[in-house]
Amino acid sequence: MKATNRWFYIVPHSPWMSLYIWIIFCILPFFFIFRASTRLEIGIGIALVLLFFLFHFFAVHAKPGLVYMWISFEMVVHLLLTLIYGYVYLAIFIAFFIGNIRHPVGFYIMYGLHLGFTIIAVVAGFFIDLDLFLPQIPYIIITIIGAILLPFNLYNRNKQENLEGQLEDAKETISALHIIAERERIARDLHDTLGQKLSLIGLKSDLAYRLVPKDIEKAQNEIKDIRETARIALKEVRELVAGMRAITLNEELPRIRQILTAAEMECIIEGDTVIKKLPAIVENVLSMCLKEAVNNVVKHSEASRCTITFIQEPNELVAIVEDDGIGLPPSIARGTGLKGMRERLNFVNGTLQVVSEEGTRLTITVPNVITHQVEEEIV
Secondary structure, X not given: OOOOOOOOOOOOXXXXXXXXXXXXXXXXXXXXXXXXXXXXXXXXXXXXXXXHHHHHHHHXXXXXXXXXXXXXXXXXXXXXXXXXXXXXXXXXXXXXXHHXXXXXXXXXXXXXXXXXXXXXXXXXXXXXXXXXXXXXXXXXXXXXXXXHHXXXXXXXXXXXHHHHHHHHHHHHHHHHHHHHHHHHHHHHHHHHHHHHHHHHHHHHHHHHHHHOOOOHHHHHHHHHHHHHHHHHHHHHHHHHHHHOOOOOHHHHHHHHHHHHHHOOOEEEEEEOOOOOOOOHHHXXXXXXXXXXXXXXXXXXXXXXXXXXXXXXXXXXXXXXXXXXXXXXXXXXXXXXXXXXXXXXXXXXXXEEEEXXXXXXXXXXXXXXXXXXXXXXXXX
């Protein structure tokens, strides 16, 4: 129910522009207040403005059950400022905050109360001081339209972000369940493939051991059966492993290019993409990390170009994914996507470096284990 941590983002992904707009909302009331004729009216106006922002501070930091109370206090102060000084524009301020309420019932109740109080205050203001409100008619109409539309816009945007977060969690859960199911399938296949034959090899080995002193010819036949059974088991294991073949980089790169093209981003691939003597498991991990990195670029970067560079060193391979977008959002930097990439790379003694300034730059480094071993053997 409580407002999100980004309640002050009037302009999405632009905190400085949002801060500038909020400063305007904070300064404008004093222009109306200082037009008052007496010091008492000016003092009351300043006190009301300070009280309004104090209530707003409490609303932002309040527990879920007290948020509605503090917003109601803000509405009362807004009502007084409108009737006394003709300053109706805090309605926009309150509308933004109401739009970030997540609970549907609370949102609609506060939305209806705020809109009703604003319209009543404006209509009453025309009867109280027509000369004060008449010059502001165009701005008052814009304010009322904003009070009507802005809460729904923010509410729907927050709802969409929440659904996207739930979708990401669901994808991660499905991925984890898929891994568990795959492990169980592999365990079943290995059991079905090797269990019976290893048991048979054990039994025939015991029989051959007992037959050696008594009947050497039968013992030799049993050993031949053991060898044939082992050969069949090895063949079945090879077929099983072939069915679990890892994804190669040459297979993944066309898919990556296709994803970026579909997202209307320019895809640039530099360096030698023909990987030499990279272990299959390392290449599989690299392919999965590249796919995750590109998915993040498409979903979060708002970039127009993505560059993937491969640098092959004697003992390692470096892949750099760089975009010209808005940088890495904090939620993604702390999310499970980069954490999962690091875990995969740690498994093969690889590393991941992330730099997010003007755009994002991911540097993935994996060891060329086989090349290193071959060089040692030659030496």
